[in-house]
Amino acid sequence: MTASTFRNWQSIQDEVLRRIHAREWKPGDLIPNEADLAAEFGCARTTVNRALRSLAEAGLLDRRRKAGTRVAMQPIAKATLDIAVIRSEIEDRGQKYGYHLIERAQVVPPVLVSAAMQTDASQHLLHIRALHLADDMPYALEDRWINIAAVPAASDEPFADISANEWLLINAPYTHGDIAFSAISASQQQSDILNCPANAALFAIDRLTWDSTVSVTKVRLIYGPGHQLRTVL
Amino acid sequence: MTASTFRNWQSIQDEVLRRIHAREWKPGDLIPNEADLAAEFGCARTTVNRALRSLAEAGLLDRRRKAGTRVAMQPIAKATLDIAVIRSEIEDRGQKYGYHLIERAQVVPPVLVSAAMQTDASQHLLHIRALHLADDMPYALEDRWINIAAVPAASDEPFADISANEWLLINAPYTHGDIAFSAISASQQQSDILNCPANAALFAIDRLTWDSTVSVTKVRLIYGPGHQLRTVL
DNA sequence: CAGTGGTCTAGACCACAGG
């Protein structure tokens, strides 16, 4: 293996991956420092840094100043999920997207909702319930609360032709949020709408997003039976 | 805003984020090229590149040679899930980890399994079923198939004191894999083991990992009722 | 063809944390 084989950071990354994978560098092992690797590979240290930093971001290496770079003990798998708009999700599967608004109301929310969104308990929020369809079949049920104080324009939007899911993405910026995945048992109402057996096991995604310190929206998406969320490792 | 405010790539990233968030640069907009931004911020183009590349990896910018850099139309949320060993998962919650092997056998697998793992239909695989406990309560059920051809050492491992989940991470490297999340209805056997009602909605994770072209292991992890997988956006 | 991002280089200084 001559140094001239390595011309860019990706080929260096490949070689490091090969050594980890071939157990030349085992989990927990200290690997040579950037300067030494640069000398070995015949490139600038910056280039080695680029390769190793990328692997560290992927979780395969642990890097610490002075302590050096080690192969991660537990190559914690980082699964990256792309959470897209439901319409894209359906259209990407080659199916026809459909949308049906079920309910739109400005009401005082349950205390669990106002607490989670840190809004005043008596403050009205916009409540949206809607059904997303794929090829005219029920696909996912959306149950959403919108903080009108954070998104005033939402109170003038009927959400009859465009889903809140999509409208908010365009009109309501957010700085951060959290997301949770779980399994729930279908309620009678949910099974009626999704056209599935009562108590069916359904996949649910809960999201809560914030604009700095103000909550924007809280949504639960409930998918029809058999839905899977997939990604690669 | 003087140029001297920006001394490193992260402060530049923050400023770009601010402009996107403040709608100075709207979704779909073309933003200035790297050279111009470098001039504006009073830094090297490399530094601007670092900031913008990072934002592009996060999905907030679309970058194409010659076409320039645009604010992403759909800021697809990328949720990164850290898939750790179950023992760590439990211990990180401050609970006591427990492990119980239910079954260990070398058998001819169902055809669905051999097909997914691309092993010969008559080839024996190692089948492991085990229960993970948190504070002595059932936490997750592991149902795993191991390709002995890919991991010969597994046939000598009893898996009585260490879970396959953990043993494989140390002893069986993999190059890639896929993972799927879903909701399933508890079978009678599953509800007995997990000590939950039959037909309860359970959260399931299916993983299939490969070492180059050879399948290593296929596993389904079924969590007790109410389990949530959480992360931030 | 030409403008844009992608990358490499050689050197430098710095921040952090191990010993």
Place this chain on the structure above:
DNA sequence: CTGTGGTCTAGACCACTGG
């Protein structure tokens, strides 16, 4: 204190791709 990774710079060449 000192070795390590983290970053910045100025300049250069290249790869891709839009017009």
